[in-house]
Amino acid sequence: MFALLLILTGCQLLWSSPAESTSINEPVPILKSVAEQLTSGSYLFSYETADGTYREELGIVSRSSDSKSSDDELEVSGIYRYIDDWGQEVEVRYTADKSGFLPHVRYISKGKPINHFA
Numbered sequence: 001m002f003a004l005l006l007i008l009t010g011c012q013l014l015w016s017s018p019a020e021s022t023s024i025n026e027p028v029p030i031l032k033s034v035a036e037q038l039t040s041g042s043y044l045f046s047y048e049t050a051d052g053t054y055r056e057e058l059g060i061v062s063r064s065s066d067s068k069s070s071d072d073e074l075e076v077s078g079i080y081r082y083i084d085d086w087g088q089e090v091e092v093r094y095t096a097d098k099s100g101f102l103p104h105v106r107y108i109s110k111g112k113p114i115n116h117f118a
Helices: 002-016
Strands: 030-037 043-049 054-063 072-083 089-097 100-108
Touching: none
Parallel strands: none
Antiparallel strands: 030 043, 043 054, 054 072, 072 089, 089 100
16 A cells, blocks of 8 residues: 555656757758668768768678688778767777777867866
C-alpha cells in the first residue's frame, strides 16, 4: 500500500509540474557536399555547413598483405571540425584500420582562452 502511495504521489508531481520547453533548432544550411564511391569500394565524402561544422573522410580498400587471405582491407582517414558548447573550435583527425581507431583531438581557440567554468 505504501509503495502504491509513493507511485501515485510521483505521478501527481509529474502531471502537475509544467512541461519543460523544448526548442527546435533551425536546420543548418549545407554549404558544400561531395560524395564519390569507386567500384573497388574506396570512397571519399565531405561536407561543410554554415555553422562551421566540417567533415571529410577517405576510405581506401586494399588487398590484404597476408598472402593466405583473400579478404580486402579498408583503411579510413578523415577530419572533422565543429564548435563546442563554449564556442571553441574542436578538430579531430583520425585513422581507422585493422589495428583500430586512432583519433587526434585539437582545440582551436580564437583570441583569448575560453573559461569553461564561468
